[in-house]
Amino acid sequence: MIDMGPELITIFMFGTLMFCILLGYPLAYVLAGVAMVTSLMFFGPEQTFGVFYGRIWGVMTEYVFLATPLFIFMGLMLERTGISERLFGAIHLWTGPLRGGLAMATVLIGTILAACVGIIGASVVMLGLIALPAMLNRGYNKELACGSVCAGGTLGILIPPSVMLVIYGPTADIGVGKLFMAAFIPGFTLSALYIAYIGIASFLKPQLAPSLPAEQRRVPLTKKFVMLATSLVPPLFLIVAVLGTIFLGVAAPTEAASIGAIATIILAMAYRSFSWQSLKEVTYHTLRVTCFVMIIAMCASMFTSTFLGLGCGEVVKNAVLSMPMGRWGSFALIMVIVLLLGMFIDWIGIIFIMVPIVTPIGVALGFDALWFAMMIIVNLQMSFLTPPFAYAIFYLKGICKPEWGVDTGHIIRGVIPFIVLIMVGLGLCIKFPQIILWLPGKMIRG
Amino acid sequence: MNAFRSLLARIESLSERSGKTASWLVLALTASVAYEVFMRYALDAPTIWSFDVSYMLGGSVYVLGLAYVLRNKENVRVDIITAHFRPKLKLIIDLLFTLVFFFPVVLAILVVSVRTTVHSWAIRELASYTIWYPPIYPLRTVVSVALLLLLLQGLATFARDLLMLIERKES
Numbered sequence: 001m002i003d004m005g006p007e008l009i010t011i012f013m014f015g016t017l018m019f020c021i022l023l024g025y026p027l028a029y030v031l032a033g034v035a036m037v038t039s040l041m042f043f044g045p046e047q048t049f050g051v052f053y054g055r056i057w058g059v060m061t062e063y064v065f066l067a068t069p070l071f072i073f074m075g076l077m078l079e080r081t082g083i084s085e086r087l088f089g090a091i092h093l094w095t096g097p098l099r100g101g102l103a104m105a106t107v108l109i110g111t112i113l114a115a116c117v118g119i120i121g122a123s124v125v126m127l128g129l130i131a132l133p134a135m136l137n138r139g140y141n142k143e144l145a146c147g148s149v150c151a152g153g154t155l156g157i158l159i160p161p162s163v164m165l166v167i168y169g170p171t172a173d174i175g176v177g178k179l180f181m182a183a184f185i186p187g188f189t190l191s192a193l194y195i196a197y198i199g200i201a202s203f204l205k206p207q208l209a210p211s212l213p214a215e216q217r218r219v220p221l222t223k224k225f226v227m228l229a230t231s232l233v234p235p236l237f238l239i240v241a242v243l244g245t246i247f248l249g250v251a252a253p254t255e256a257a258s259i260g261a262i263a264t265i266i267l268a269m270a271y272r273s274f275s276w277q278s279l280k281e282v283t284y285h286t287l288r289v290t291c292f293v294m295i296i297a298m299c300a301s302m303f304t305s306t307f308l309g310l311g312c313g314e315v316v317k318n319a320v321l322s323m324p325m326g327r328w329g330s331f332a333l334i335m336v337i338v339l340l341l342g343m344f345i346d347w348i349g350i351i352f353i354m355v356p357i358v359t360p361i362g363v364a365l366g367f368d369a370l371w372f373a374m375m376i377i378v379n380l381q382m383s384f385l386t387p388p389f390a391y392a393i394f395y396l397k398g399i400c401k402p403e404w405g406v407d408t409g410h411i412i413r414g415v416i417p418f419i420v421l422i423m424v425g426l427g428l429c430i431k432f433p434q435i436i437l438w439l440p441g442k443m444i445r446g
Numbered sequence: 447m448n449a450f451r452s453l454l455a456r457i458e459s460l461s462e463r464s465g466k467t468a469s470w471l472v473l474a475l476t477a478s479v480a481y482e483v484f485m486r487y488a489l490d491a492p493t494i495w496s497f498d499v500s501y502m503l504g505g506s507v508y509v510l511g512l513a514y515v516l517r518n519k520e521n522v523r524v525d526i527i528t529a530h531f532r533p534k535l536k537l538i539i540d541l542l543f544t545l546v547f548f549f550p551v552v553l554a555i556l557v558v559s560v561r562t563t564v565h566s567w568a569i570r571e572l573a574s575y576t577i578w579y580p581p582i583y584p585l586r587t588v589v590s591v592a593l594l595l596l597l598l599q600g601l602a603t604f605a606r607d608l609l610m611l612i613e614r615k616e617s
Contacts (some may be wrong), residue, residue, distance in 0.1 A: 020547075
C-alpha cells in the first residue's frame with residue numbers, strides 16, 4: 001500500500017495517461033499500462049490482473065457491442081456499391097443552379113449516407129473522392145469545399161445507425177435504440193445548419209461557390225426525377241431495413257445491424273459490385289477496424305475500473321460540482337473537457353474513459369440522462385474536426401490527390417465555421433431540449 | 447541472424463493468417479444473428495442458441511484479430527507530437543513502452559487467462575447468460591490462444607524495432 005489520496009491518484013492517472021498518449025504509443029496499451037501501474041500500487045498482482053481479465057471477458061460477452069462489427073461491415077460494403085456517385089449525380093442536378101449548390105449537395109449526401117452507415121471513414125472518403133473534385137473543377141473555394149466534405153461526412157457517426165451510439169449505450173447504461181432515436185433530430189439540425197451556412201455564405205460572396213453554368217442545368221425535369229428516385233431507392237431500402245425495425249421496436253440494434261449487413265450484400269449484388277475478392281477485402285478490413293475499437297474498449301475499461309475503484313470518480317465529481325454558477329457551470333466544464341480531449345485523443349478513447357466518469361455526474365446535476373448523453377455525443381462531432389487530432393481531416397488529407405492543390409491548411413481553415421455551427425447546434429439543444437427528447441418519446445417500444 | 451529473421455517472418459505470417467481466418471467469423475456472426483431474427487419474427491420460433499453463439503463468435507473476432515492489427519501497426523495512436531521527432535527517438539520510445547507497458551500487461555493477463563482456461567476445462571464450466579447453458583471453455587481457450595498470439599507478435603514487433611535501431615546506429 002502506498003499512502004496517496006484519491007486526489008493525487010486522479011492527477012497521477014490522468015497526467016500519466018495524457019503524457020504517454022502524446023508520446024505516440026498505441027492508445028489501448030497506454031490505457032492498460034497506466035491502469036496496471038496504478039492498480040499494482042494498491043491491489044497487488046492477483047487482484048489487478050484478475051480484474052483486467054474480467055474486463056476483457058465483459059467486453060467480449062456484451063451482446064449490444066456485437067452491432068459494432070456488423071455496422072462496420074455494412075459501411076465498408078456500401079462504400080463499394082457506388083451508391084454515393086449515383087446520389088451525387090442526381091442531387092447536384094437539383095441544387096446545382098443555386099450558388100453553393102454542390103457544397104449543399106455534399107452535405108445532403110453526407111446526411112443520407114449517415115443514415116445508412118455507422119462510421120465516418122466511409123462517408124468522408126466517399127464524399128472526398130466524388131464531391132471534392134467536382135467542386136474544385138467548378139472553381140469552388142477550397143476551404144468551403146473541404147469543410148463541407150469533412151462536416152457532411154462526420155454526420156455519419158451521429159445520425160443512426162452509428163457505431164458511436166452502439167458503444168455509448170452499454171457504457172452509460174442507456175438503451176442503444178433510444179440513443180438512435182434521440183440522435184436523429186440533432187443530426188438533421190446540424191445538417192440544416194450546415195446547408196443554411198453554405199447558402200448564406202455563397203449568396204454573400206458568389207466567388208466562393210459559383211452556380212452551375214446554364215448549359216449543364218438543361219436537363220429535362222422527368223430525367224431529373226427518375227435519377228433522383230433511382231438513386232434514393234437503395235439508401236431508403238437500407239434505412240427502412242435497419243432504422244425502421246428499431247423504431248418500430250421490432251428488432252434490437254444488434255439484430256437490425258445483421259439485417260443491414262445482409263441488405264448491403266444484396267445491394268452490392270444488385271449493382272454487380274459484389275465479388276469474392278471484394279467480400280474478402282471487406283471482411284478483413286471489418287476485422288481490423290473492429291479489433292482496434294474493441295481493444296480500446298477493453299483497455300479503457302481496465303483504466304476506468306481502476307480509476308473508479310480507487311475513489312477517483314468522487315474526486316472528479318466534487319471538482320465538477322464545485323464549479324461556480326450552479327449546475328450549468330458544471331455542465332459547461334464537462335463540455336469544455338470533452339471538447340479539449342477531442343482535440344488530442346480519439347472519440348473511442350474519450351467515450352470509454354469519460355462516459356463512466358461523467359454519467360453519474362450528469363445524474364447528480366439533475367439532467368435527463370438521455371439529453372445529457374446526447375449533448376456529449378453532439379459535442380464529440382467536433383472531435384472529428386478539431387485539429388491537431390481530427391479523423392475527418394486525416395481521412396480527407398489521405399485521399400487528396402496532389403493535382404487538386406489542397407493542403408492541410410485549407411482543410412483546417414475550412415472546418416472552423418462548421419465547428420462553430422456545431423456549437424450553435426449544442427446551444428439549440430440546450431434551449432430546446434425537445435430536439436433530443438421528442439422522437440424517443442414517440443418510440444413504439446423502448 | 448538469418449534464422450532469426452525467418453523466425454520473425456513466420457510469427458508475422460502466423461498473426462496475418464490467424465487474423466484473416468478469424469475475420470470470416472464476422473460473416474458467421476451476421477448469419478447467426480440474422481437467423482435468430484428470421485426465426486423469431488417470421489416464424490415466431492426463437493432459437494435458444496443464437497445469443498450465446500453470437501457473443502462467442504463476436505468475442506472471438508475481437509481477440510483473435512489483435513495480433514493481426516498489431517502486425518499491421520493499425521492501433522490508434524496520437525502521433526501529432528512524435529511526427530516531428532527523429533525516427534530513432536520514435537523507435538526508442540516505442541521500445542520502452544513495449545517493455546514497461548505491453549509485455550507485463552499481456553503476459554500477466556495471459557497467465558490469468560491460461561489458469562482460468564485450465565480450471566474451466568477441469569470443471570466443465572457452463573455459460574449462464576441464457577437457459578441454454580453451453581460450455582464456455584472453448585471461448586476461454588480462444589482468449590488464451592489470442593493473447594499468446596498477441597504476445598508473440600509483440601515480441602516480433604519489438605525485435606524488428608530493435609534491429610532497425612541497431613542498423614540505424616551502425617549506418
